[in-house]
Amino acid sequence: MAMVDWRPDPLSPLPLYAQIAGYFRAKITGGNWPAGMKLPPQRELARQLDVNRSTVVAALGQLTELGLIEGRHGGGTRVAAAKANRGTAGSWNDYVEEGIHYPNLPAVQAINRLEFQPELVRLGTGELAPELLPGEQMRDILAELARGELPLAYEEPLGSLRLRRALSAELGRSGIQADPSSILILSGALQGFQLISLGLLPKGSTVLLEKPSYLYSIHSFQSAGVKLCGLPMDGRGLMTEGLENAAVRTKAALLYTIPAFHNPTGILMDAERRRELMEKTAALGLPILEDGAYQDLWLDAPPPPPLKAMDQSGSVLHLGTLSKSASPGLRIGWVAGPEQVIRRLADIKMQTDYGASSLSQLAAAKWLEDGCHERHCSTLRLAMRRRRDLMLELLERHCEGLAAWSKPAGGFYVWLRLNRPVPLPKLFRAALAEGLLLNTGDLYDRSDERHLRLSYSYASPSELERGIAKLAELIRRMDRLS
Amino acid sequence: MAMVDWRPDPLSPLPLYAQIAGYFRAKITGGNWPAGMKLPPQRELARQLDVNRSTVVAALGQLTELGLIEGRHGGGTRVAAAKANRGTAGSWNDYVEEGIHYPNLPAVQAINRLEFQPELVRLGTGELAPELLPGEQMRDILAELARGELPLAYEEPLGSLRLRRALSAELGRSGIQADPSSILILSGALQGFQLISLGLLPKGSTVLLEKPSYLYSIHSFQSAGVKLCGLPMDGRGLMTEGLENAAVRTKAALLYTIPAFHNPTGILMDAERRRELMEKTAALGLPILEDGAYQDLWLDAPPPPPLKAMDQSGSVLHLGTLSKSASPGLRIGWVAGPEQVIRRLADIKMQTDYGASSLSQLAAAKWLEDGCHERHCSTLRLAMRRRRDLMLELLERHCEGLAAWSKPAGGFYVWLRLNRPVPLPKLFRAALAEGLLLNTGDLYDRSDERHLRLSYSYASPSELERGIAKLAELIRRMDRLS
Incomplete structure (x- = not known):
């Protein structure tokens, strides 16, 4: 048999x-x-x-x-x-096959698992390398916290007031006016998607978003029966031309956007495009979910004020996180918006996990209060600029003629466009066999056949050198085979 | 006008x-x-x-x-x-009124908010009083952690291996054999409900459970389109007589039970009832979700082994938490069960919040490894026994003739049965006006008109004295009015 x-x-x-x-x-x-x-x-x-x-x-x-x-x-x-x-x-x-929540894409499941194999070179990982994380400063913070009162009990529904005060001040520095009562602490910004999709959106709603988008690689919205409708981007961000049509045709419930250093393309939406977007969405009555995960991670110059800073009518919910700039492990994110909406989300959060870790919240509050965050971001910027420049140099050296790319002004990513389409799952497997872990473009746009999300945030400089050379070799080999 | x-x-x-x-x-x-x-x-x-x-x-x-x-x-x-x-x-x-997730019951929303008004006497709160939390020990742990490597990055999908190893050993002490690979770390046990309802249960499924039950006061299951079907209890726990009928009639997908010091009744399921339950559910092919939140909190003698310890065929998922015994603020819970199921839940958790706080996980691991948990539970037991006995004494002094109750053998709660039905929302408001925050029976069984969940875990001894006296007075007054 x-x-x-x-x-x-x-x-x-x-x-x-x-x-x-x-x-x-x-x-x-x-x-x-x-x-x-x-x-x-x-x-x-x-x-x-x-x-x-x-x-x-x-x-x-x-x-x-x-x-x-x-x-x-x-x-x-x-x-x-x-x-x-x-x-x-x-x-x-x-x-195991039941339940309304989608499983992660098999490739995402594989990546989630493979990321814990230390020998792999992670060329697309969306997080800071361990050596870029502020280990020493956090140890100092813990040591100081250990000398005071610890919050071992539950926190209030919106999260620690101390942290919300610190965030209110922090958001103020980026031009966002948000009282502590209009901020909800999240167990990571990712949780915001789930709370919003479960708590605010009617089933069958449609969310407009950039295509490609990080949001395509997760299923929080789809699992709640919410549809995604992607809009094209250009070098200045989400293109607003097709917005009215798409909004009306799909009866869109909201627009999700990552204006600062977009994931996966790295594109920064410029100030003019931001104004256009605010005007058009206001005219359409289309609320905005702004993902500010990368906004602190500018490299050359601070980005224009967030959409939330331009919001006069409570039409923007603003998501933020410490995961990209300071510590993913803290699992601290936040969402700022109209109080009534924040309360509704807080109520669902209480039913979901009863609040974020109070230890993490306290550490995050101290991190912000003591100015550690600002200092850390300045230092980080220097290191990240060097890494970005190395990545660009390596691409020029190895990928000339194979692919095109732009210089990102912040964030983690270079969105590499291959000159010829390639079967991305095959490239993923071939790369893995060579010890490279890739984030292929099809994670962020199902129909994509020619992009890779490269990240200069995780792999070390020497890994980048080896990795990009090897990657170019693989692309060349697949080009010849096809 | x-x-x-x-x-x-x-x-x-x-x-x-x-x-x-x-x-x-x-x-x-x-x-x-x-x-x-x-x-x-x-x-x-x-x-x-x-x-x-x-x-x-x-x-x-x-x-x-x-x-x-x-x-x-x-x-x-x-x-x-x-x-x-x-x-x-x-x-x-x-x-704000859209979205598929139910809002909390208005009374629960009120309680969640009012619990942060320090002047209220919280007679029903399901958590340890601040003075019973191990503040000093946790400070020592933090101080020690501050001297070593901190896990600031993301953890693997199942959660910190170090914590899972510690939990595997801890579960072993209660008779449960669970490898680290069959344990998923949760951001509090409450999260388990959401992951299970979104990840494992088809829409329209029915969950059997004790009635009353804590689960009636939250909406994780209902929000995922899962129905609840309550079964009666006696002094030995969930009654198994009607189980087959209910399971067949509702095509039940699983049975949820809190066998050790049930919330809200405080009832301990005895060993014989546990065996019956395991046999009947095995014959029915009915998986069990066992909530072990209170099992460490025995007062007079350790409870019988958990259902999971009797499970030969992977039919029990076991939920546990540090929130009830050590620190709610850590937000650390876990679920143990068949590996394939744990992996499915982990995948959804990754999409939900990308894992629990790694700071909390590290603190929890150290807490268990160093034997702090065992030592703390022994000390806690002494204090809780005194509180329970005081509560019983006060009830005898003030509520004789007004209500009936049993002596709980562990956990936090006395399930007070009023001799005459009372409009519970009215009693709630009257008590609030007197500075008492009550958890009324209708939170745990919508049709209930005569129970209160009293807790000896939160209010201080002197608050208990005042509170129970005042409560008795209110009940008497409402009795006279009706």
Whole structure:
């Protein structure tokens, strides 16, 4: 008996044995493999599936536990009889494919998992390298906190007042007037998407956004039954020409935008485009969700004031985070907007996780109050400028003639446009085989075939040198093959 | 012109001015108050609405900002003309009533907010009093952490391996075998409900649970379109007699239970009932979600092993938390179960908040590793036993003849059964007027008219003395009135 043409996928987040067990289980419970059917010997299975024998043993062990197969003395392993259905009915495993929330894209799941393999060069990771994180300053903050009163109890629904006061001041520096009562602390800015999609948007709503967009790589909105409608960008940000049409046609509920150092393109929306956008959305009555995750990370000159700073009528919700500039691990983000909206979101947050870590909130408050954030951002800027310039230099050296790119004025990313389309999943796998972890453009626009999100924030300079050279070689090789 | 019979609700989580603005806004945008209509003077409005004039000023200010009303020189305040619709169409405020997630019950919203008014005696709060939290030990832990490497980056999808290892050992002590790979760190156990309801349950599923139950006071399941079906309890826990019928009739997807020191009744499910439950659910193929939030908080003798410890077939997901025993502010919970299920939940968690605070995770790991948790629970037990005994003594002194109750063997709660039904919302308000914050039974069973969840975990001994005496007086007064 051959196990047909199926093999477990080494890139899947599921371990090989679990994939094999799942495949066998589907065959058995689906009735394809009838009770009493004999399985090939383990060694033969290992050969057919192209895995180690120990993997087969683990898979068969799980199936035996589930009562789906049984070993007989001297008779090999067979599909079990009566238990085939009953044995699994009560298992949580039956629910793994259920539920209304989309799973992450397989490639995103793979990236989430592979990012913890230290030997890989992460050419697209959207976070600061460990050496750029303010470890020492945070240790000082902790040491000081350890000398005072610790907030071990729950915080109020909007989050720590001390942190909201510090954020109110911080936002003020970027031109945003937000009282502490109009700020909600989030367990990371990502949570804002979920709260907004669950708490504010009717099912079947449409969100307008830049295409490509980071938002396409996650599913918070789609899982709440909200549709995405992408609008094109140019070098000055989201193009506003098609906005009215798209808004009217889709009855759009809101516009999501990352005006400062857009993820994944790195594009900075200029002041004029911002004014246009505010005017057009006001005329359309279209609220805006502004993602300011990267706005502190300017490199050459501060960006124009955020959209929220231009907002006179409560039509902008502004998302911010410490994850990109200071510490992802703190899991501290915030959203600022009209009080009534903030309260609604806070109520859902209370039902979701009952607030963010108060330890993190206290550390974040002190981080902002003591001016650490400003000082850290200045230092970081120097290091990031060097990294960006190195990246550009390497691209010029290796990718001339292969791809085009722009110089980002801030943020983490270079949006590399390949001169010729390439099967991106294939490039991803080929790169992985060479020890490179890529964020391919199809994560941010399903139909994309020619972009890579390159990041100069994570890989070390020497990794960048090796990585970009190797990447260029791979692109060249795929160009020749196609 | 009189403002009809409406008044803002002082118990609402919305500030008075916002309620007034909302009410006026609905009148104007709904067309009830036409453009040009003159509003009464501020002083008169304040009288009619029974609020301070400053509240009226704030409300009118918001409406002016929205372009809904306008002041004219010498002409008083009038409903604005053209802008009435346009000015609000693009406002986020329009979405406050939208979205698929239920708002908290108004009473829960009020409680969440009122809990931060320090002068109130909180007779039902489900958390440890500040003086019972291990502030000093946590400071020591922080001080030590400040001397080492801090995890400022993102953690892996399942959460910090160090914490999962510590939890695996901790769970082992209660008889649960769970590898680190079958544990997911949550941002508080509450998050588990959301991940399970979004990630594992098909829409329209039914969850069986004890009635009353804490789960009735939150909306994680309902917001995901999952129905709740309550089963009766006796002094030994969830009654299993009606289980088959209910499971078959509702095609139940899972059973949620709090076997150890149930919230809100305090009931401990005995070992025999646990065995029955495991057998019946196995026969039905009904997975179990076991909430172990209170299991460390036994007072007289350790509880029987958790259901998860009896689970041979991966049919139990076990939820745990540090919030009830050590620190709610850390926001650290966990769920243990079959690896495949844990991975699915982890994937959704990554999309929800990208993991729990790594600072909190590190503190929690150290807390468990160093044996602080065990030592703290022993000390806590002594204090909690004294508090429980005081509560029972006070009930005997003041509530004899008014109500019935049982002695809880652990957890935080006495489930007080009033001898005569009482309008609970009225009792809640009357108590609030006397400075007592109550958790009434209708939060945990919508039709309940005669229970209060009393807690001996939060109010200080002297507050308990005053509070219970006052509560008895109120119940007596309401009895006389009815």
